[in-house]
Amino acid sequence: MAGPRPVVFSGPSGAGKSTLLKKLMKEYDNVFGFSVSHTTRNPRPGEVNGKDYHYVTREEMKAGVERGDFIESAEFSGNMYGTSKAAVQKVQAQNLICILDVDMQGVKNIKETDLNPLYISIQPPSMEVLENRLRDRKTESEESLQKRLRAAKVDMEIGKEPGVFDVIIVNDNLEDAYKVLKSALNEEIDQVKKTNMSS
Numbered sequence: 001m002a003g004p005r006p007v008v009f010s011g012p013s014g015a016g017k018s019t020l021l022k023k024l025m026k027e028y029d030n031v032f033g034f035s036v037s038h039t040t041r042n043p044r045p046g047e048v049n050g051k052d053y054h055y056v057t058r059e060e061m062k063a064g065v066e067r068g069d070f071i072e073s074a075e076f077s078g079n080m081y082g083t084s085k086a087a088v089q090k091v092q093a094q095n096l097i098c099i100l101d102v103d104m105q106g107v108k109n110i111k112e113t114d115l116n117p118l119y120i121s122i123q124p125p126s127m128e129v130l131e132n133r134l135r136d137r138k139t140e141s142e143e144s145l146q147k148r149l150r151a152a153k154v155d156m157e158i159g160k161e162p163g164v165f166d167v168i169i170v171n172d173n174l175e176d177a178y179k180v181l182k183s184a185l186n187e188e189i190d191q192v193k194k195t196n197m198s199s
């Protein structure tokens, strides 16, 4: 696929991926484009269909996977999630850096494709902080919260293995983490700004 090198964000649910990504996309709206995933989970208050996710039924999602519409798909905390080829192509056609937010299965599956992204892991400072953030967000039932915490433990172990991620950012203080994120993407940002200004 053409265009600037995509960036894959992963890390435990509640680590702060969406918070950091939204900040980045607000500051650089003409540099980054979000790959809008499909999911079978219900929208949270304030989430918009087609912007945060494409909300679909399990039947629709399975049919799309069978048709080969998806680069990758995964089951996470009782729901299906997936990155469609169309979502990535839409961003790349605008010559923007395509941002993907995926779980660890997504990372593994994307590594088997020719997407060749930069892999960034967003980590919480501790499991305690992660649990507090997820509880304070008030989006999960107790069952879903426990599933996410169990997945987080596994993710945090895999994430430490050498070679899985190019950059690991511990999101303790938000502004500090954001600065580290921007400096990790500095070269790509400059490159896209230059290319898009001269075209």
Ligand SMILES: Nc1ncnc2c1ncn2[C@@H]1O[C@H](COP(=O)(O)OP(=O)(O)OP(=O)(O)O)[C@@H](O)[C@H]1O
Residues within 6 Å of the ligand: 011, 012, 013, 014, 015, 016, 017, 018, 019, 020, 133, 134, 136, 137, 171, 172, 173, 174, 175, 177
């Ligand atoms: N550095 C931070 N300090 C304190 N709170 C934070 C920080 N970063 C994010 N949060 C808060 O923690 C909660 C989880 O953040 P966020 O929703 O961005 O996580 P996420 O990794 O995108 O989770 P998910 O994978 O479930 O979508 C949010 O309520 C957010 O406001």
Ligand SMILES: Nc1nc2c(ncn2[C@@H]2O[C@H](COP(=O)(O)O)[C@@H](O)[C@H]2O)c(=O)[nH]1
Residues within 6 Å of the ligand: 009, 010, 011, 012, 013, 037, 038, 041, 072, 073, 074, 076, 081, 082, 083, 101, 102, 103, 104, 105, 106, 107
């Ligand atoms: N493998 C994929 N994982 C995805 C995708 N879109 C989101 N996610 C991951 O799911 C969990 C939960 O997200 P939430 O919005 O329900 O809190 C989180 O870790 C995301 O990174 C996807 O397309 N593929």
